[in-house]
Amino acid sequence: DVKVTQSSRYLVKRTGEKVFLECVQDMDHENMFWYRQDPGLGLRLIYFSYDVKMKEKGDIPEGYSVSREKKERFSLILESASTNQTSMYLCASSMPFGSNQPQHFGDGTRLSIL
């Protein structure tokens, strides 16, 4: 089974802090994704990566950056946290584009910015 592990289930940070969310997958997947999920808005794509050191913006990249130095690890960085970034953050991984295979998700990080 695919295992996607997010480093924290719950996180509380203060406005203006730099926040790091970590994600590791164990299936040697090429693609990795970061989403945020908010009530009534569904899943929104922040960034994705299709290879080491490669990244692409999703629908809502403002205020975020990402890092992928190793194939199995994908980090999401909130450069200067703001209260409107309070949300559930979900990491996912998948086989390469064109394989038509589903994404597999971690259990999420519930982030609160005070």
Place this chain on the structure above:
Amino acid sequence: EDQVTQSPEALRLQEGESSSLNCSYTVSGLRGLFWYRQDPGKGPEFLFTLYSAGEEKEKERLKATLTKKESFLHITAPKPEDSATYLCAVYSGGYQKVTFGIGTKLQVIP
């Protein structure tokens, strides 16, 4: 732009009362339709992939079907443990992102 609409937004069933969830989609060329189950406070769990109209997949009390415009998730004789939010998503190929619906929140009452 790909679009996914799920209905109803919420559904309450008595244990044993069968029903269906709907996922209507608009894509330029469907390469895959995915169903997920999401429990409160957890990430989506993959259930099924459907690739072409007429295809069906089954798992326990769940059966997913696909036409050219929509997919149905049929739940037969549901149990309380089937309570969850069910998400539908479509993929139109290449570097196109996967588009998710908002989901249907299912509650099964004992």
